[in-house]
Amino acid sequence: MLFRRFLVTLVVFSLVVLLSLSAMAQEKKPFEGVVLNAYFIGGGAYEKLYTKIPEFEEQTGAKVNIAAKLSHFELNKRVAQEFASGGDIDVISTHTTFAPGQKDFLLPLNEYLTPEDLKDFTPSTIEASTVDGKLIMLPRHTDVRIMYYRTDLFEDPKEQEAFKAKYGYDLRPPTNWQELLDVAEFFTRPPDLYGFVFTGGEEPLVGTFYELLLSAGGNFFDEEGNVIFNQEPGQKALQLLVDLYYNKKATPEGVPNYRWDEVAKAFRDGLIAFYFDWPGWYTMMKDPKESKVAGKFGLAPYPVGPAGYAKIWGGSHGFAVAKSTKNPEAAVALVKFLTSGDNLYFEAKEGGFLPASISAYQRLKEDVAKTGDPLDLKRLELLEQELAGFVPPPKIPEYQEIVSAIWPELQKSLVEGRDVKVTLDIAAEKVRKILGR
Amino acid sequence: MRMRGERYFPYVLILPSVVGTFLLIVFPLVYSFFLSLTSFHLLKAQSLRFIGFHNYWEVLHDPAFWVALKNSLLFMVVVVNVELVLGLLVALLLNRASGGQGILRTLFMIPMMFPPILVGLQFRWFFNDQFGLLNNVLLSLGIIDRPIGWLVRTNTAMPAVMFADIWQNTPFTAVVFLAGLLSLPIEPLEAALVDGASPWQRFRYVILPMLRPLILIAMTIRSLDAGRKAFDLIMLMTGGGPAYATEILGTYTFRRAIVDYQFAYGAAISFIDMVLTVGFAVYLYRQLLKGRV
Numbered sequence: 001m002l003f004r005r006f007l008v009t010l011v012v013f014s015l016v017v018l019l020s021l022s023a024m025a026q027e028k029k030p031f032e033g034v035v036l037n038a039y040f041i042g043g044g045a046y047e048k049l050y051t052k053i054p055e056f057e058e059q060t061g062a063k064v065n066i067a068a069k070l071s072h073f074e075l076n077k078r079v080a081q082e083f084a085s086g087g088d089i090d091v092i093s094t095h096t097t098f099a100p101g102q103k104d105f106l107l108p109l110n111e112y113l114t115p116e117d118l119k120d121f122t123p124s125t126i127e128a129s130t131v132d133g134k135l136i137m138l139p140r141h142t143d144v145r146i147m148y149y150r151t152d153l154f155e156d157p158k159e160q161e162a163f164k165a166k167y168g169y170d171l172r173p174p175t176n177w178q179e180l181l182d183v184a185e186f187f188t189r190p191p192d193l194y195g196f197v198f199t200g201g202e203e204p205l206v207g208t209f210y211e212l213l214l215s216a217g218g219n220f221f222d223e224e225g226n227v228i229f230n231q232e233p234g235q236k237a238l239q240l241l242v243d244l245y246y247n248k249k250a251t252p253e254g255v256p257n258y259r260w261d262e263v264a265k266a267f268r269d270g271l272i273a274f275y276f277d278w279p280g281w282y283t284m285m286k287d288p289k290e291s292k293v294a295g296k297f298g299l300a301p302y303p304v305g306p307a308g309y310a311k312i313w314g315g316s317h318g319f320a321v322a323k324s325t326k327n328p329e330a331a332v333a334l335v336k337f338l339t340s341g342d343n344l345y346f347e348a349k350e351g352g353f354l355p356a357s358i359s360a361y362q363r364l365k366e367d368v369a370k371t372g373d374p375l376d377l378k379r380l381e382l383l384e385q386e387l388a389g390f391v392p393p394p395k396i397p398e399y400q401e402i403v404s405a406i407w408p409e410l411q412k413s414l415v416e417g418r419d420v421k422v423t424l425d426i427a428a429e430k431v432r433k434i435l436g437r
Numbered sequence: 438m439r440m441r442g443e444r445y446f447p448y449v450l451i452l453p454s455v456v457g458t459f460l461l462i463v464f465p466l467v468y469s470f471f472l473s474l475t476s477f478h479l480l481k482a483q484s485l486r487f488i489g490f491h492n493y494w495e496v497l498h499d500p501a502f503w504v505a506l507k508n509s510l511l512f513m514v515v516v517v518n519v520e521l522v523l524g525l526l527v528a529l530l531l532n533r534a535s536g537g538q539g540i541l542r543t544l545f546m547i548p549m550m551f552p553p554i555l556v557g558l559q560f561r562w563f564f565n566d567q568f569g570l571l572n573n574v575l576l577s578l579g580i581i582d583r584p585i586g587w588l589v590r591t592n593t594a595m596p597a598v599m600f601a602d603i604w605q606n607t608p609f610t611a612v613v614f615l616a617g618l619l620s621l622p623i624e625p626l627e628a629a630l631v632d633g634a635s636p637w638q639r640f641r642y643v644i645l646p647m648l649r650p651l652i653l654i655a656m657t658i659r660s661l662d663a664g665r666k667a668f669d670l671i672m673l674m675t676g677g678g679p680a681y682a683t684e685i686l687g688t689y690t691f692r693r694a695i696v697d698y699q700f701a702y703g704a705a706i707s708f709i710d711m712v713l714t715v716g717f718a719v720y721l722y723r724q725l726l727k728g729r730v
Contacts, residue, residue, distance in 0.1 A: 080479045080698060101698075104482040190583040191567070191576060200589075201678055253586030254566035256679040271567065397480065401697045408501070412680040415591055 029061030031330040036062055038334070039079050041093040041317065042069025045280075045351035049140075049338060052346065056337045062330045064091075072098070083322070090325040091334050096128040096315040097203075099137045100395040107321040108134035112332040120341050125316045125356040128392040137320035138339045139356035141348060144314035144386040145211075146379070147303075148267060148285070149173045149274035152296040153187060162186075173274060173300035177240055180303050184250035187273035196244055197263045197272045200255035205410055206403045208276075210393060211313035212237035215305025220394050220402075220431075227431050230424035236306055238413055238420040246417045256411050268293060276302065279383055283352045299379050301386075314390030316356055354383055398434050405430040473704035480698045492705035502706060504681045505689040506713075508595070512685055513663045516602045520659060521652060523603065524610025529640075531611070532618045542615065549608040553666050557673030560601040564588050564674070588675050591682040598683050601670050602663070610655045617651040618644070650725070657721040661714065686710045 040050065053064050067089075068078055076098055082089040083105040094102060113135070118126055125139035153159055154171060163171035167182050174180040184195030198208050213219065218233025228234075244250050252258075252266060264281045266272050270292040288294040302310035319338055321331040337343065345360035347353060355361055361384065368376045393399055406427040413423040473492055478484040496502050527545060534541055548556070563570050564587040572584040587597045621644065629639045668687040671677060677684040677692065684692075686706065694703020 077695065084479050101480050104480065191572075201676060252567050253584060254589055256586070256589040257675065266567065269567075401699070404692055404697050408678060408681045408684075411678055415589060415679045 029059070031327065031333065032061035034060075034062040034327045034330045036064050036090040036325075036327065036331055036334055037067045037088050038064055038091045039068045039070075039075060039082065039089060039093065040066055041072055041075055043071060045353070046093075046317075048350040049343060049347040052338070052343050056334060059337075060330065060333060062327075062334070064334060076102075083324075086324065089322045090327065090331045092320050092322065093317065094137050094320045095317050096125075096137070096139075096392040096395075097399070099129065099318070099320060100131045101397045101400055102320070103131050103134070103136055103397065105323050106136040107323045107325065107328060107331075108136060109138065109321065109332060109335070110135045112328065113336070117336065120357050120359050121339075122356055122358060122361070122387055124388055124390055125318075128314075128316055128390075128395075129318060131395045137316075137318040138335050139316035139318040140339055140344065141353035141355050142314060142316040142387055142390070143278045143280065143354070144312050144383060144390040145276045145302075146279055146382060146386065147173060147274060147276055147300040148281075148297055149300055150270075150272075150293060150296055151298045153273050154298075173298070174303045176303050177305060181240070181243055181248065181250075183274065184244055185248045188248070188250045190249075190252075192271070193273065194252050194266075194271055195250040195273050197251050197258065197266050197275045198241065198244070198255060199259050199263055200241075200245065200251075200411070200414060201257055201259055202407050203400075203403045204259050205256075205407050207313050207393065209237055209241065209410060211311060211391075212240055212305060214311035214313075214391055215302075215307060215309065217305070217307030225435070227428045227435070229431075230421070230428035233307070234424050235420045238410065238424060241410075242413050242417065242420060245414050256415055267297075274300075279354055279379065280352060282379060299375065299382055301382060312386050312390050313393070314386070315392050318356070354380075354387065396435075401434050402431050405434060469704045470708060472701050473708050475701050477701040478698055479700055492702050493709070495702065496705050496709060501681060501684065501689060505684045505686050508681075508683065509664050509685040509687075512595070512599060512602075512667060513660055516599050516606070516663055516667075517656060517659045519599075519603050520607045520610045521656060523607045524655070525614050525648075525652075527607065527611040528614035528618055531615050542612070545611060546608045548605045549612075551605065553605065553669035554673060556601055556605045557670040560597070560604075560670070561588070561674045564597050589679050591679055594675050594679060594682045598667070598671055598674055601674065602667055605670075606659065606663075606666070610659065613651055613655045614648065617648050621647055653721070653725045657718070657725060660721060661718055664714075 040046075047069065050066065050069075053066075057063060068075065070078060072093075072095065075093060079089070079092050079094075079102070081087070083102070092102075094106075099106065118135075121139060122142070125142055126135065129135055129137045129139050154173060160171045163183075163186055166186065169179075171183070171186075172179075174183050180196070187193055187195040199205055210220070213229055213234050216233035216236045218229060218231060218237070220227070220229045222228045245255055252271065254262070258266070260278070263272075263275060264277055264284075267275055267277070268281075268285055268291040285291045285297060286294050302312055304310045319335040321328060321335060325331045339356065341355075341357040341359040344355035344357040345363050348355040348360055348364055349367070355364065361380075365377070365380050365384075368380055394402075396402075409423050409427040409430070412418045413420050474487060474489060476484050476486050476488050476491075531538060531541055531545065551559075562568065566572060566584045566586040566589070569584075569587070571587065572581070575581045576584065585593070587593045625643050625647070626639060629643050634642070664685055664687055667685060668691070671683050671685060671688050672691075675683045677688040687710075690703050690706045690710065693699050693706060
């Protein structure tokens, strides 16, 4: 009898303990039962970070349902449809180039984050992620372009001698636009070698033009929002591209059809003496199986423009929260988790990215210093300088529309040699119309 | 007296297809027409405002639209005519083939069976400036000393795209004409032979008039199809560039509606496109009926 009573007490007691434990556990897991629908950018290197999500689920009790993993163009279309149709969407991958266009549908994160939360991010990336004073995404990693050049060509004494004889100064990776033109012309020996290559179509063309426009001291708009890219700096910028492509024919002729993959492939195939590209190709270029220039290339800073400095176009991938989310706290927590210093370090190490986190960048540099490849370290140091001052595209929702409207006009100067002033005036008129609507 | 059920029975029978047509054709058509009268932009909240025919006015004052329309017409006229002539030649040759006609016919039809997206990829590489087959051949023969960017010159991009389309679709016209040739009555030809008509006269005055309905059918089908099928080819080969040189209505609509998220504007272009296409179809159809009389 006594034993039975003891048994009952024991059962009751353990039940109480269990219940309170689970209650405690519930207290510990703030988002138990919350399901977050995520729409992420997919593909090889991007997906490493998502392997960390189970840790978040473990810590918070929330469940993350990755509804889609797509290329950025496909993802943007899908996300736009979800936004427009009021779908269940909580967290998305986005980019400083696209986020301003999505801003009507994105939750301002300032209200959920403290300055303390943001202090590990590179200030320029936070700046690029802020539109009209609202932080609409948290940066993940950043792309800024850098100059790749062929050391076997630039360091060849015969080439150096021939260059000096022709141009009267020493051959080196170009440090200004005149040198850029000279060196590009010098190394152009079709069909086996061209001096330079650039992305000559669609958004990549507009981005390249934008970068040059800034380095010439101009911009798309002035402070009042007036269209000014057709003024003198814009003309100088476009003229440089026209000189390279149309007048000096110092690039492969297919350039108007070249976007990211094609320019990188042309360099890897040993067809190009120097060019500007994203840092992400670096690993592939070093791989002798993928690249004919493995071990034969170096990195250098951008040449300065007529304005006396080089502005570099860049952008950050990141994560944002949909305004329509039913669980803003949980969604913000997921975004914070994915962009934490530890996770960004993990991702950068695995995928060769440039993390938007200062501490992750520091750790990466320490790792590289230990491995002892001087080019690896130079790359990180050069990019660190560039990261401090990179420029994202104008943060206006109409940017994509503007891109679509002006790239065919820019091409008209490239492929037909149309006067740059005429081209830019037409393009500027189109842009005014888009903004005036 | 007819039973009530019998009276309604036919309507019940056609109901599924009426519902299907309504859901799949009429509703989207009406809805996209409605969209074309608004300022709807997929990424702008509260952009679904009625603005009447403003989009149409904009489209008609959009230089890029007129370039795309001109390119579409040029593309259609050139490829359809070349395909008709080449198809007729191929069909006449195949008709004369004494042996292996079946195998030849199958071989000739292969290009038609490829999805346009594959054809686009194939010709993107064929015409590529650095790695393309065409430049490679011309360079090694010493005809050119520097690769030519076929797809990026304003004067060669369109012919290159047309070439790809002609490669793919000539088999279609050839098959149609071959079927026609095989089913021609033999008596008129025999009569012509007896009267001493030359081969050219037999072709010009006997075969060609008898093939006329088939030519019109092939022309109608290809004309209406040309712009749509070319979309894949052009997107892959040139993306509509350089500088609008290969932009057709289909690619321009895609750019505005899907890339720029301007659904309303895209819908307006589509509607103008549709009105033109329907008008053209009616005209061709009338010609076809005339041919029967």
